[in-house]
Amino acid sequence: MKKFIFKVLILALAGVLVACGGKDKSGDEKSLKLGATPGPYSDMLTKAIIPELEKKGYKIEVTEFSDYVQPNNALNSKSIDANLFQHIVYLENFAKENKMELTDLISVPTAPLGIYSEKYKSLDEIEDGSKITIPNDPVNAARTLLTLQELGLIEIDGDVDPIKSSEKDVTVNHKNLVFQPIEAGQLPVSVKNTDLAAVPGNFAIAAKMNLLDALALENMPDQFRNVVAVRTEDKDKQFAKDIIEIIQSAEFEKVIDAEFEGFGKPEWMK
Incomplete structure (x- = not known):
């Protein structure tokens, strides 16, 4: 009986470890779903942000949207965790008109008019x-x-x-x-x-x-520079902090300088 109980406890502990394996120390999932529209900002995710997130242990899934409505709808419905495609003026107007709690995390270099x-x-x-x-x-x-x-x-x-x-x-x-x-x-x-x-x-x-x-x-x-957006409830989660840290890093700026010529940098980068 003791051996049986011991085996049950071992199996239970293994189940707990498996369940926690996809989370970081704060309890946030270490898998992220990111959204963007096709083109430079999808490329910015792929070339400058996702590689650094993967170094931090995240598993990333990217969804590309063909319009400027679905990325925020998907964010609001929790189909994705963050998106990169819009400036803050659009984000704030969209969130207000559609009664969504969405927040910008940080602005990124943006292709100018x-x-x-x-x-x-x-x-x-x-x-x-x-x-x-x-x-x-x-x-x-x-x-x-x-x-x-x-x-x-x-x-x-x-x-x-x-x-x-x-x-x-x-x-x-x-x-x-x-x-x-x-x-x-x-x-x-x-x-x-x-x-x-x-x-x-x-x-x-x-x-x-x-x-x-x-x-x-x-x-x-800066109001017209694109931002990474998340649900307001998630703005202080570890994945949000990690995204900010990556975008503020020297490695991110090196990729921007090499791959995104002509993009205007936000004030915080200057």
């Missing part, structure tokens, strides 16, 4: 009345106008928050630029058919454009 042209070789060549295609969504349109203001081509009403500005807030148009709002996904194609085109970085990269071919790249406000 650029002003591209096949007609002009420099900003100095821009002629009066030139046509410029711009994104038709409010956030990217505001980024475009802010960039054009910084380049000295327009002026925006000083009483308006620049990151919320629209065409109606342009008070001075030095070159009488003609704005042509279109879907962001069509902007890379429009470069061939217009004088100027304002193309967000992710769409430029998806179209295999070279960021450094732009006449100018935006001086991106």
Whole structure:
């Protein structure tokens, strides 16, 4: 009977060890499901973040989403543990509108919006009345106008928050630029058919454009830099701390410098 009880205890202990084998010291699971959209941020996960997570003992599964809605839905429903594809303005608006408790962990280097042209070789060549295609969504349109203001081509009403500005807030148009709002996904194609085109970085990269071919790249406000997002309840868990530690590491920055040329770094990296 004693031998039988001893064997039962050994089996029970083995079961406990197996059950705990996938967790770290804090009790967090050592397996993670990460989400991203195809392109540079999926690549950033694969090349700069996941290898370091694996060194820490995590088993990683990546899901790619084809739109900007499902990654947050999946995060909220706990289908994934974190995602990387959006800036904080989008995250906060999406979470508020959909009553989700989502939080940004840390911002990462982000592909900037650029002003591209096949007609002009420099900003100095821009002629009066030139046509410029711009994104038709409010956030990217505001980024475009802010960039054009910084380049000295327009002026925006000083009483308006620049990151919320629209065409109606342009008070001075030095070159009488003609704005042509279109879907962001069509902007890379429009470069061939217009004088100027304002193309967000992710769409430029998806179209295999070279960021450094732009006449100018935006001086991106940190609100428009992409972030790693998690559920608010998970922001202090060990996996979240590990992700922050990895992104703040010298190894991460080396990969960014080597593999993501032209990406603008957030203020904390400078």
